[in-house]
Amino acid sequence: MPTKVSVYIAVSVDGFIARKNGDIDWLPTGSEDGEDFGYADFMSSIDHIVMGRNTFEKVLTFGGWPYDRKVIMLTSRDLTLSPNLTEKVETLRLSPRELLQEMERRGAKGIYLDGGVTIQRFLREGLVDEMTITTIPILIGEGLPLFGALEKDIKLELIEARSFPNGFVQKKYRTATSQ
Numbered sequence: 001m002p003t004k005v006s007v008y009i010a011v012s013v014d015g016f017i018a019r020k021n022g023d024i025d026w027l028p029t030g031s032e033d034g035e036d037f038g039y040a041d042f043m044s045s046i047d048h049i050v051m052g053r054n055t056f057e058k059v060l061t062f063g064g065w066p067y068d069r070k071v072i073m074l075t076s077r078d079l080t081l082s083p084n085l086t087e088k089v090e091t092l093r094l095s096p097r098e099l100l101q102e103m104e105r106r107g108a109k110g111i112y113l114d115g116g117v118t119i120q121r122f123l124r125e126g127l128v129d130e131m132t133i134t135t136i137p138i139l140i141g142e143g144l145p146l147f148g149a150l151e152k153d154i155k156l157e158l159i160e161a162r163s164f165p166n167g168f169v170q171k172k173y174r175t176a177t178s179q
């Protein structure tokens with residue numbers, strides 16, 4: 001069975017996933033009523049997390065490793081992981097297509113793809129199957145974009161749209177490549 005590649009990400013109304021310096025201070029950390037915005041359901045559908053180095057470095061600042069799935073960090077650099085992460089994180093230098101082939105070889109069922117540049121690279125190769133995008137009701141003016149230039153349009157099919165009392169709007173799309 002092919003490995004499904006899914007994105008689950010929060011974005012400002014003006015389309016940014018972080019400030020220019022990588023800050024995500026504008027992103028609410030939780031909700032008072034325990035609403036998880038579909039995160040647990042989403043996580044139950046994936047068995048690996050693939051993220052870009054910048055996202056990985058941000059996660060390291062959270063204080064405590066938040067994932068119970070194997071994480072693959074993409075980088076072109078020779079990085080040494082701290083000993084407490086060597087079991088949990090693997091560093092790979094592969095193109096999106098090579099990475100997906102490797103994950104299929106390993107029998108991965110579902111990948112959670114994270115990081116703006118990383119998502120854009122996979123999208124450009126037509127390798128993203130599904131995207132859950134939660135829009136946070138804020139404008140931050142400038143920052144790191146979720147989406148970037150494309151060689152050709154990618155048609156999306158809206159699977160689900162829902163809004164939450166706190167103003168979050170979540171849309172789930174299937175990409176045309178996976179239809």
Ligand SMILES: NC(=O)c1ccc[n+]([C@@H]2O[C@H](COP(=O)([O-])OP(=O)(O)OC[C@H]3O[C@@H](n4cnc5c(N)ncnc54)[C@H](OP(=O)(O)O)[C@@H]3O)[C@@H](O)[C@H]2O)c1
Nearest residue numbers: 010017018022052053054055058074075076115116117118
């Ligand atoms: N709003 C949200 O929900 C959300 C979610 C995730 C992240 N973020 C934020 O977004 C920021 C990070 O996003 P970002 O757009 O800067 O990018 P990113 O995708 O996290 O990291 C980009 C880096 O990943 C490496 N990379 C990606 N694909 C590669 C490949 N195929 N082969 C080798 N290396 C590859 C490269 O690192 P090298 O330079 O090492 O080669 C590249 O510079 C952070 O501030 C994070 O907090 C926000």
